[in-house]
Amino acid sequence: MGAPLLEVENLKVHFETEDGLVKAVDGISYTVDRGQTLGIVGESGSGKSVSSLTVMGLTRSRNARISGTVRFNGKDLLGASEEDMRSIRGNDIAMIFQDPLSSLHPFYKVGAQIAEGVRAHRDVSKAQAWDRAVEMLSLVGIPEPRKRADAYPHEFSGGMRQRAMIAMALANDPKLLIADEPTTALDVTVQAQILELIERLQSEFDTAVVVITHDLGVVAEMADEISVMYAGRIVEKADTDTIFAAPEHPYTWGLLSSIPRLDASRDEELVPIPGRPPSLINLPGGCSFHPRCPYVREAHKKVDPKLEPVAGNPGHQSACLLDSSVRRKLWSELRTGVKPDEARADVMAAEEKAV
Amino acid sequence: MSIAASETSGSAPVAGEKIMEVDGLFKHFPIHAGFFRRQVGAVKAVDGISFDVMRGETLGLVGESGCGKSTTARLLLRLMAPTDGSIKFEGQEIADAKGPELKALRREMQMIFQDPYSSLNPRKTVGSIISDPFVIHGMHKEGGARKKAVQELMDIVGLNPEHYNRYPHEFSGGQRQRIGVARALALKPKVIVADEPVSALDVSIQAQVLNLLRDLQRDLGLTLIFIAHDLSVVRHMCDRVAVMYLGRIVELATSDQLYSHPRMPYTGALMSAVPVADPRLAAAKKRQVLTGDVPSPTNPPPGCRFHTRCWKAQEICRNEDPPLEPKDGGNLATCHFPLTDAEVLERVPTARNVES
Amino acid sequence: MAAYIARRLLWVVFLLFTITCITFVIFSVLPSGDPAVARAGRSPSPQLVEVIRVQLGLDKSKPEQFINYIGDILPFVGGNGIYLGFSYQNNTDVLPEILERLPVTIFLATGAVILWLSIGIPLGVLSAVKTGSALDRIAMGIALLFISAPVYFFGLVALYLFDDQIGIWPILPGNSAYGEADSLLGKAEALIMPWCVLAAAFAAIYARFLRGNLIDTLQEDYIRTARAKGLSERRVIFRHGVRAAITPIVTLLGLDIGILLGGAILTETVFNIPGIGRYAFNAITVSDLPVIQGTVLFGAFFIVMMSLIVDILYAFIDPRVRY
Numbered sequence A: 001m002g003a004p005l006l007e008v009e010n011l012k013v014h015f016e017t018e019d020g021l022v023k024a025v026d027g028i029s030y031t032v033d034r035g036q037t038l039g040i041v042g043e044s045g046s047g048k049s050v051s052s053l054t055v056m057g058l059t060r061s062r063n064a065r066i067s068g069t070v071r072f073n074g075k076d077l078l079g080a081s082e083e084d085m086r087s088i089r090g091n092d093i094a095m096i097f098q099d100p101l102s103s104l105h106p107f108y109k110v111g112a113q114i115a116e117g118v119r120a121h122r123d124v125s126k127a128q129a130w131d132r133a134v135e136m137l138s139l140v141g142i143p144e145p146r147k148r149a150d151a152y153p154h155e156f157s158g159g160m161r162q163r164a165m166i167a168m169a170l171a172n173d174p175k176l177l178i179a180d181e182p183t184t185a186l187d188v189t190v191q192a193q194i195l196e197l198i199e200r201l202q203s204e205f206d207t208a209v210v211v212i213t214h215d216l217g218v219v220a221e222m223a224d225e226i227s228v229m230y231a232g233r234i235v236e237k238a239d240t241d242t243i244f245a246a247p248e249h250p251y252t253w254g255l256l257s258s259i260p261r262l263d264a265s266r267d268e269e270l271v272p273i274p275g276r277p278p279s280l281i282n283l284p285g286g287c288s289f290h291p292r293c294p295y296v297r298e299a300h301k302k303v304d305p306k307l308e309p310v311a312g313n314p315g316h317q318s319a320c321l322l323d324s325s326v327r328r329k330l331w332s333e334l335r336t337g338v339k340p341d342e343a344r345a346d347v348m349a350a351e352e353k354a355v
Numbered sequence B: 001m002s003i004a005a006s007e008t009s010g011s012a013p014v015a016g017e018k019i020m021e022v023d024g025l026f027k028h029f030p031i032h033a034g035f036f037r038r039q040v041g042a043v044k045a046v047d048g049i050s051f052d053v054m055r056g057e058t059l060g061l062v063g064e065s066g067c068g069k070s071t072t073a074r075l076l077l078r079l080m081a082p083t084d085g086s087i088k089f090e091g092q093e094i095a096d097a098k099g100p101e102l103k104a105l106r107r108e109m110q111m112i113f114q115d116p117y118s119s120l121n122p123r124k125t126v127g128s129i130i131s132d133p134f135v136i137h138g139m140h141k142e143g144g145a146r147k148k149a150v151q152e153l154m155d156i157v158g159l160n161p162e163h164y165n166r167y168p169h170e171f172s173g174g175q176r177q178r179i180g181v182a183r184a185l186a187l188k189p190k191v192i193v194a195d196e197p198v199s200a201l202d203v204s205i206q207a208q209v210l211n212l213l214r215d216l217q218r219d220l221g222l223t224l225i226f227i228a229h230d231l232s233v234v235r236h237m238c239d240r241v242a243v244m245y246l247g248r249i250v251e252l253a254t255s256d257q258l259y260s261h262p263r264m265p266y267t268g269a270l271m272s273a274v275p276v277a278d279p280r281l282a283a284a285k286k287r288q289v290l291t292g293d294v295p296s297p298t299n300p301p302p303g304c305r306f307h308t309r310c311w312k313a314q315e316i317c318r319n320e321d322p323p324l325e326p327k328d329g330g331n332l333a334t335c336h337f338p339l340t341d342a343e344v345l346e347r348v349p350t351a352r353n354v355e356s
Numbered sequence C: 001m002a003a004y005i006a007r008r009l010l011w012v013v014f015l016l017f018t019i020t021c022i023t024f025v026i027f028s029v030l031p032s033g034d035p036a037v038a039r040a041g042r043s044p045s046p047q048l049v050e051v052i053r054v055q056l057g058l059d060k061s062k063p064e065q066f067i068n069y070i071g072d073i074l075p076f077v078g079g080n081g082i083y084l085g086f087s088y089q090n091n092t093d094v095l096p097e098i099l100e101r102l103p104v105t106i107f108l109a110t111g112a113v114i115l116w117l118s119i120g121i122p123l124g125v126l127s128a129v130k131t132g133s134a135l136d137r138i139a140m141g142i143a144l145l146f147i148s149a150p151v152y153f154f155g156l157v158a159l160y161l162f163d164d165q166i167g168i169w170p171i172l173p174g175n176s177a178y179g180e181a182d183s184l185l186g187k188a189e190a191l192i193m194p195w196c197v198l199a200a201a202f203a204a205i206y207a208r209f210l211r212g213n214l215i216d217t218l219q220e221d222y223i224r225t226a227r228a229k230g231l232s233e234r235r236v237i238f239r240h241g242v243r244a245a246i247t248p249i250v251t252l253l254g255l256d257i258g259i260l261l262g263g264a265i266l267t268e269t270v271f272n273i274p275g276i277g278r279y280a281f282n283a284i285t286v287s288d289l290p291v292i293q294g295t296v297l298f299g300a301f302f303i304v305m306m307s308l309i310v311d312i313l314y315a316f317i318d319p320r321v322r323y
C-alpha cells in the first residue's frame, strides 16, 4: 500500500485572543487511506471543526497560528498557495457541515449552487454543469431532481438540504469527504437516511471519509477507525471495534458510560464525567483530563502524557500515564458495572500504597 | 371533595392512579391568506390524542421534529388553549381554565425547557431567577425565608448555594439546566414537563442532568413528562412512552414493551434508525431506512397517516384510519398490520438484547 | 401577491389619512397663527379678519373644517380635484407650486443617489473585506466625520471653498446658480456641489452600513460552503457575500429616496435651489401654514409609497419572502 491519502502530522492551531492563547488544536496527527472512514469524536469545543477546517485551508482568522504538516496525496497543503488550495477544495477534498440550511445560500437555487461548484473546477458550459447538478441530486435520492434543482434551499426539508449539500460535495468526485457533524441537526430517521447515503456513495466511488461527531453511535456505525479528541488533542486512537470493546483511556470510558445505550439494561445507572471541559486558554498542567479523571495521581498533574501505542497492539494508541495493565483491569471492572471510584479502590489501592 | 382525594393528598404516590386524563385533544393553528386574511387551512399540530398520565410515573413523548410533542406539552400545562378536547388534572377539567384557576394550576405543573441559555434572564441573579415563582405566588415573604428556600432548592439540584448571587453566564450549560430545574421545583409542583432538557448539552454533561431528573423524580414522587428525540435517553428515563406521528399518538406502551416489541412499523423504523454505540450490534442489525419526508401537518394523508412511508402499507391503510388499540404483547398501537416478532428482531437492536 | 399589494395599498391610504389628521390637528387645532390674520395682511381691522374667517370657513366647527379639508385633498370630492390649499403669503395654490418644483427636487435626488451609491457601496465592500487595514480605518474615520457634521455646515464649507464667486478656489457654480442656469448642462453644473454635499453624508452612512452587514455575512455558514467549493475569493465575496449583504440597503435606499423627494430642505436652502425643500423652508420662516401642511403631506406620500415599493421589491430580491 502506498502513502496514505491524507496525512496530518503534529497539527497545531492556536488563536491569539485578548484573553490569551486559545489552543484549539494542540498537536494532532492522523492518517486516512483511500476508501477508509475515520471517525473523530469529542465534545463541543474539543477542536474537531477547527482541525478539519484547517485541513481545507479554511481557517482564515488573522489571529490563527497554524503549524505542523498536512499532506494530501503527498502534497503539502499548509504551505500551498491560495490558488493551489482553491483548486483542491471542492475538487479533491470536499466538506459538508452541521446545519444544512445555514450552509446553503438562501438566494440561489439549489441546482445553481451545485453547478457553480462544478464550474469552479471543470471547463464545462452552464447547461452541462446544470445537468451534472441534476444528476447528482438524483444520485443522492432527491425525487424529481430536474424540478427540485430549480427550488431554493428554504423549500427543501432538512434531510433534503443535507442531501443537496452532499450532492454539491460529491459533484467533482472528490477523493476525500470531510463531514463535520453531518447529522446532528437532523431527526434520527433522516440521520439514518443520510448515513446510509454517505456509506453507499463511499463504497461506490471509493471516497475516503472523515466523519466528525459527538455521537458515539454514529461513529460505531460508520467508522473503520476512531480518534477521540479532548481539549485539542487526540487522547485515544484505535480501530472501531477496539475503541468500543477495549478502550484504554479514562475519557473514552467516561464517554461510553455517560450515554444511555439501547443495548443495555434499562436500570443501568449513567456515570457522568464530573466537571466540565477545561478552558483552552488555561489548560490544566500535566494530563489535561486530570481535573475530571477519577484515576488521577499526583504525578499526572505534572507530566503531560504522550499518545503512545498500548502494550500488544501497535494500532491502538492512548495518552494516559497509567500502566496498560492497570487500565485493562479498570476497564474490565467498569464494564461489569462497577462505579469509577470503586474500580479505582479495587485496582489502584495496592499500587498507590507502593507509590 | 371526595374522601379518597383528601386521603391521598400529601401521602405517597399511589401506583396506577391517574393524575391527568387527556381525551380527544386538538390544537389547530389557523393559516390565513388572501385579501381578507380568510382562514384557508390549519396546521394540525395536535390532531386528536387521548392518554392518561399516572401519578409518579415518567411518561415519554417521542417522534420526529414537528410531530406535535412541544405543542402537546404546552397544552397539558395550559400554556396555550386547545382547539378542542378535554384535559383533566386530578379529576378537574382544565381545558378551559382561565384567570385565577389557571394561576393555581401553574403551581401544580411546571416546565423545563430545552435551551438553558435563552430560557434564563441574563440580567438576573440565580437567586432571583429561582425565587421568581415565590414572588409571583407571594410565598415565603418573611425576611430571609425566601433566600433560605432558594438555597435549599439549589442544594437539591446540586448547585452550590453560595452561588446565590451569581449570574447565569457564570455557569456552564449543565449548571444552567440545573437552575432551570430548581426554578421548576420551587413551587413543589406535582407534574413537571421537560421539553428536550438535554438536547443542547454536551454528552458528558447530559448524564449529569439525566441522573438529576431521574433521582428527583424518584425522591420527590414527581410525575414527569419527558420529551426527547433521542430514543436511548427516553428508554433510560421513562416508564411509559407515547410515540407521536403527525399530531397523533401512534403507539403507547411501557418502555419494556415498546423497546422489546414495537408493533407500529413507524416505531420499529425509529428504533432501527438509532445508531447504536456498539459496532457488532450495528453490523448485525438491518437498518430500516424510511423513505421520503414527513407529510405536511396541514394536510395529513387519509387513512393511516403513516401509509405514505410505510413498507407494510396495503390498500386498507390508505382508506381506513386504524384506532389505537391493544396489540400482541400489550402495546397500544394504531396499525392494521402490526410488526411480528420476527420483523422486530431483524430491525430493532433492543429486541435482540431482551431476547438473549 | 396581488392580495398582498391590495392590502398594502389600503394601508397606504390609511397611513396618509392618519398623517393628514395629524397635520390638521397640529396646524388648525393648535393655536399657531390664525390663517385669517395672515390673509388679511398688515394691521387689518377686526371686521376684515372676521369676513375672511367666514370666507375661509374658519367660523365653522373644527370637525366641519376637517371634513372640508379632507374633501379638498381627495380627488373626485368637492369638485376641485386634488387641492392642497392656498398660500396666503404668495396668493397661489399650493399644489401647482409644489409640482412646479418637483422636477428640480427629482433632479437633485437622482444625481445624489447615483453618486452616493457609487461611492458608498464600493467603499463599504472594500472596508469589510480589508477589515482593520489602514484603508478601512481611514475610510471609516472620514465616514464618521461626514455623518456627524450637518449638511448645512458642509454646504457652507463647500461654498466657501469652491463657489465661483466667493470661494477660495472659485471653480464651481454655487449659490443660486441653478435658478440662473438656462441649459440642462448648466443646471447640472450648478448641482455638482449640492450633489456632492448631499451624497457625502449618505455615502458615509451606506458605506458603514454595508461594511457592517458584509462583515456579518462573511461569517455565515454559506460563505464557508462557498469557499469549501473552491470558488475564487472574488466570487465568494461578490456573488455570495455582497449579494446577501446588500439586500437590506434596498430598504434604506427606498426610505431615503422617499424623504429626498419630499424635499432636501437643508441642501436646497444652503445652495438656494428652487426645489420643494426650499419652498417648505421659506414657508416655515414665514409661517405659511397651508404650504407647510401641503409639503408635509406630499413628502409623507412619497415615503409611504417608497416603503410599499421596497416591500414589493423584496419579494423579487429574496426568494424566501413570499406574500
Ligand SMILES: Nc1ncnc2c1ncn2[C@@H]1O[C@H](COP(=O)(O)OP(=O)(O)OP(=O)(O)O)[C@@H](O)[C@H]1O
Pocket: B029, B043, B044, B045, B046, B063, B064, B065, B066, B067, B068, B069, B070, B071, B072, B229, B297
Ligand atoms: N404557533 C404556531 N403557529 C403555527 N404552527 C405551529 C405553531 N406552533 C407549532 N406549530 C406547528 O405545529 C407542529 C407541531 O409543532 P411542535 O412544536 O409541537 O413539534 P415538536 O414535536 O415539538 O417538534 P420538535 O422536535 O422540532 O421540537 C409543527 O408543524 C409546527 O410547525
Ligand SMILES: Nc1ncnc2c1ncn2[C@@H]1O[C@H](COP(=O)(O)OP(=O)(O)O)[C@@H](O)[C@H]1O
Pocket: A015, A017, A022, A023, A024, A042, A043, A044, A045, A046, A047, A048, A049, A050, A051, A061, A063, A280
Ligand atoms: N477564530 C477563533 N478565535 C478564537 N478561538 C477560536 C476560533 N475558532 C475556534 N476557536 C475555539 O477553538 C475551540 C475548538 O473549536 P471547534 O473546533 O469548533 O470545536 P468542536 O470540537 O466543537 O468542533 C473552541 O474553544 C473555539 O471557541
Ligand code: SF4
Pocket: A249, A250, A251, A287, A288, A289, A290, A291, A293, A294, A295, A296, A297, A300, A305, A319, A320, A321, A322
Ligand atoms: S494520565 Fe492520569 S489523569 Fe490523565 S487520563 Fe490517565 S489517569 Fe487520568
Ligand code: SF4
Pocket: B264, B265, B266, B304, B305, B306, B307, B308, B310, B311, B312, B313, B314, B317, B322, B334, B335, B336, B337, B338
Ligand atoms: S396501518 Fe398500514 S400503513 Fe399504517 S402503519 Fe400499519 S401497516 Fe403501515
Ligand SMILES: [Mg+2]
Pocket: A045, A048, A049, A050, A180, A181
Ligand atoms: Mg464543531
Ligand SMILES: [Mg+2]
Pocket: B069, B070, B071, B195
Ligand atoms: Mg419541540
